[in-house]
Amino acid sequence: MNESNGMHTIDPTTDAQPHGLTLAEAAASNDPAAVAPIEAIATLTQRAYRILVQRLESFGNRLSERHHEALHEIVGTFAMKVAGHMQGRRAIALATGLGKTQSIVAFCAALAQLGREDVSLMIAAHKIDALCDLKREIEKAGVPAEWIGLVHSYPHAP
16 A cells, blocks of 8 residues: 555555456466456556546646546546445545545446446435436446436425
8 A cells, every 4th residue: 555645555566456466467477357447447547547547638737647547546446335345434535636536437427338237336425416417427427327316305305
């Protein structure tokens, strides 16, 4: 783990995974069953990252190298969680407007583009309006509406 830049950075190539091997060790094993999840993680991460950068740049953002690294780490973390290589909650140390919500949108879009109907996500927000906005953004990004559920306790949906 690298915390020198103030972020909790996980290096999947050197940090041990739940099965006891690092991803690098699994890849080096030449075991197709060990390599396939690594390729799936990489494919999902790269697709989500590409979508995320395109979205942010389309809004007029100019991303620094450090910002690129942080965004790649976010979607990579999502992919590692989906693959079962990470568990628990993670805090994302980015200020308002730097791509946290758009990372979620891009990740969902990448799942849809890759046909990953086997993946379920639960996204929580403090405000129902934020969930409704996020649902609309995810649909605009190409995720089929029937893939998205919205659950809240508000008596009248906004």
